[in-house]
Amino acid sequence: MNQISTNVVREKSLITRQDREILNGHKSFVLWFTGLSGSGKSTLAHAVEKKLHKRGCRTFVLDGDNVRHGLSSNLGFSENDRKENIRRIGETAKLMIEAGIITLTAFISPYRADRELVRSLFHHGEFVEVYCNASLEVCEGRDVKGLYKKARAGEIKNYTGIDSPYEAPINPEVIVATGTDELELCVEQVLKTLVFKGLISS
Numbered sequence: 001m002n003q004i005s006t007n008v009v010r011e012k013s014l015i016t017r018q019d020r021e022i023l024n025g026h027k028s029f030v031l032w033f034t035g036l037s038g039s040g041k042s043t044l045a046h047a048v049e050k051k052l053h054k055r056g057c058r059t060f061v062l063d064g065d066n067v068r069h070g071l072s073s074n075l076g077f078s079e080n081d082r083k084e085n086i087r088r089i090g091e092t093a094k095l096m097i098e099a100g101i102i103t104l105t106a107f108i109s110p111y112r113a114d115r116e117l118v119r120s121l122f123h124h125g126e127f128v129e130v131y132c133n134a135s136l137e138v139c140e141g142r143d144v145k146g147l148y149k150k151a152r153a154g155e156i157k158n159y160t161g162i163d164s165p166y167e168a169p170i171n172p173e174v175i176v177a178t179g180t181d182e183l184e185l186c187v188e189q190v191l192k193t194l195v196f197k198g199l200i201s202s
Helices: 017-024 041-054 064-068 079-098 112-119 136-142 147-152 183-196
Strands: 030-034 059-063 102-106 127-132 174-176
Touching (some): 030 041, 030 079, 030 112, 041 059, 041 127, 041 183, 059 079, 064 079, 079 112, 112 127, 127 183, 174 183
Parallel strands (some): 030 102, 030 127, 059 102, 127 174
């Protein structure tokens, strides 16, 4: 395991996060979408981002597949690699909200402990966990990438929901029924929560 250098010193920016939020005209925070593969995380995250963008918000979506093409391209899908992937995303999201950006993340992030570790990186109210609640049956029925079928056939190992667990959030800020409700209804539910929490204007 690599040791952290004792010569690393945090540099203080002359421009603060608050300065950036004032320039942007809105607060920065993290929307963390979690759920099984096929539960609609990415679809919902991008739809919410589009609505926020139309409001004039500065936003960015960190999506699971895109991140694994770059930031986490050296990681597999073992439990330890999954944990490291989520740790990296959490640290990236932390940097992005310091830049004043509303950061939306769409990752299975199957383990509660990992999600809580990411939550601990942020001040109270800055981390909004959105549970995309769709049954395994529904997610398998969608199986857009054909991965559930491969997992059932034993061609993919450690696949969440099949031979690797998914630990649903116990007390998320938002639960959206992405397995049954229309996308627009789910989007509005997320936005209403953000308004209620004072993160965006009504």
